[in-house]
């Protein structure tokens with residue numbers, strides 16, 4: 569493909585106007601929206617308004633008058649539209665790690681109430697570490713076992729009559745490989761287990777249909793493809809058939825049926841509200857709402873289906889161009905569209921880290937995931953085909969010129 573071919577794709581791209589909804593530094597090719605989404609253009613004014621007017625002037629009255637207390641549900645209902653959940657079924661709260669703790673604990677309770685011998689959590693060794701750490705700590709706390717499949721293909725064989733829950737991340741953070749949520753949820757159910765899905769790299773990136781796929785519970789991240797800002801709160805969904813069966817373990821006052829009765833005993837709120845714990849972070853939620861609105865802005869233009877089609881075109885373009893110009897880099901994400909999320913990963917046994925640093929110095933932002941992965945996330949809301957093409961050319965030039973050898977590109981930062 570030539571650069572002109574890429575420009576022609578941009579000229580015909582119905583989603584191109586969505587880029588105006590973001591503030592992207594000029595000249596930057598940002599391929600890290602899978603780690604921290606870019607700033608929505610509406611967010612600075614909205615956050616300033618919440619600070620100056622709602623907080624500054626309204627003060628405590630704003631819990632009611634500005635609707636602060638309902639933010640977890642209001643923003644939750646917007647995210648629900650992106651992941652195939654119903655209204656009133658999903659709330660924004662805490663971090664992904666904390667929400668995973670809540671749903672995993674509830675799932676273990678549900679499974680063991682049915683059969684006390686169900687004590688195994690099945691996941692995969694290449695899952696995101698925090699997911700595994702949370703599962704490991706719950707397994708210790710409850711005398712359960714964490715069983716890890718070494719490959720995606722080996723997961724189903726790990727499920728048996730002792731399995732309580734299958735806990736997976738839908739799109740792998742490192743490889744970009746996407747699971748078949750419906751098939752694996754069904755496999756979990758066939759074994760008598762529940763299915764929990766982490767949508768950190770899915771929500772706002774690929775179409776998700778939690779109800780259609782038969783998922784039982786899900787969590788996801790606010791600061792990646794939802795563009796909610798650094799440390800944005802996360803979300804949690806529990807299927808209505810399970811939501812009132814158990815307490816989640818972090819019973820806090822905001823998840824109480826009547827927080828302002830200040831009673832000494834806990835009574836869980838009906839529905840998903842019981843998965844709230846403490847006071848919502850209002851400033852962060854205001855920013856997150858702006859981010860979620862950027863994704864919802866695609867709805868009149870074809871929504872997640874249209875975003876997915878563009879995302880696949882961008883990742884295919886980038887992978888093809890790098891493939892033809894950089895023989896030293898192996899493609900580490902699936903070539904097959906149905907198996908690939910919204911990112912492209914390349915592998916090099918030695919020089920991944922300095923190559924990424926050299927690219928960042930050129931204004932092409934990707935990231936490095938140890939030990940050997942160069943990771944490039946493609947957010948179809950704001951990226952163009954020309955940017956994907958240019959990024960591939962930069963990768964080729966960094967390799968051809970040996971620029972990555974410079975000492976400053978070989979010093980490790982704390983965040984890679």
Ligand SMILES: *Cc1c(COP(=O)(O)O)cnc(C)c1O
Nearest residue numbers: 663664665696698737741766768
């Ligand atoms: C990014 C990510 C998280 C982040 O969890 P936090 O609690 O928000 O830090 C969790 N799980 C997966 C799979 C992720 O990709």
